[in-house]
Amino acid sequence: MPKKWKAARVISIEDLSPSVKEIILDIEGEEIIDFKPGQFVTFDLPIGEKRLERWRSYSLVNAPNKSNRINLAVSHLEGGRASRFFFKELKTGDELVLKGPEGMFVLPSSLNKDLVMICTGTGVAPFKSMIDHVFNHDIPHKKIHLIYGSRTKADILYREEFEKLAKKHPEFKYSIALSREEFNGYQGYVHDIYRQHYGEKREDICFLLCGWQNMIDDANKYLKELGYLSDQILFELYG
Template sequence: MLEQWHNGYVTKIVNETHNTRRFWIQVPDKEPFDFKPGQFVTLDLPIHEKKNKRWRSYSIASCPNGSNTIELVIVLLEGGAGTTYLFNEVREGSELLLRGPLGVFILPEALDRDLFLICTGTGIAPFRSMAHFIHKHQVPHRNIYLIYGSRYIKDLLYPDEMQQLQQELPDFQYIPTLSREDSPSWTGRKGYVHTVYEEMLADRKPAYFFLCGWKAMIDEAKQRILAMGYDRKDIHLELYG
């Protein structure tokens, strides 16, 4: 059965970086808006006559908290009809038609292996939700590595919050890696996400892999993880764009 559509109301909008915005959406007829960390909602935007050309899906970036408000973090895509509408037409108080929560990109029942959360860009959204959930509910876990690829420092989403979470959540490591940053002030990892997890898994220890972001990164990560001898069943993906 497909989820029904609900009216949502935008209660707050914040510019997170030069081209990403955080949207808080309240869904009055879902109290609470209950979802599993990693799930997404689909918006029906008035950008086309055909229904399926109006639908855009976004991972929920907030953690389930018993309220009926969720947060989405959205990047403005050049020439993208959906994001252009969201950035140009949607204001605090705007109404949005949505359905959800949807999707099976969710944490395993037991976190009995190391967890590799590998993402680029707004692909951090479901992992932010998962990490806060694990922290809030003190879910027993092994090591958790959030490996986050971006081009420049200015593109990183939630960097201070993730550093703070690294202080508070035992065995959680936040590892941003930048592919184009040449500022001397950046002392973190440089390059792409793949080098990071390959180095960390030189000993081939048991792990779960969650991949979220652009297709090129996900395709490459999947090939590399399989080439290291891991099983397809250990890899979970959520494609963007």
């Protein structure tokens, strides 16, 4: 059945970093939004005549919370129509039109393998939803390793929340790769981290990838070169 379009009211707009805003919305006419961690919503924005010009999809950052509220992390793309709208025109109280949540890139139904979540930029959004859902509900799981890539320290999203989780839950590991600054003695890319930690092929592991296509393509290639199978690698493209 096709997803119906819904009205959503902007509750708040906050800066997460110099190039990312967190937008919180309430979906009107519904008390609870039912979704799976990792899913996304699609907006029909007032930025063009053709559908492909207007439609933009964003993963939900928040875990399911038995409410009609959703959180999004929206990045700025220089010259982008949607970026101009979200960063220059959108205001608290405005109404947007969206459909969803939907999507197949979700938390695996069985968490009987270690999960390695590899992402860059706002690609962390679906993973934050998944991770929060697991720990909010004490869902039995193996180890979870979040590997996050960004350019600078100022660009890191949700760092404080993930660091707190890592201190509280020893089975959760949080690694950061910065490409343009040294960080805790390390400078590089996400590929360096997972190849270091998972260079020897294992059957009891599942990789989840989310980010720009170049990162996804490279990670998929490198993991297969290490011997990992396609059914051990799940991914969602951004952009």
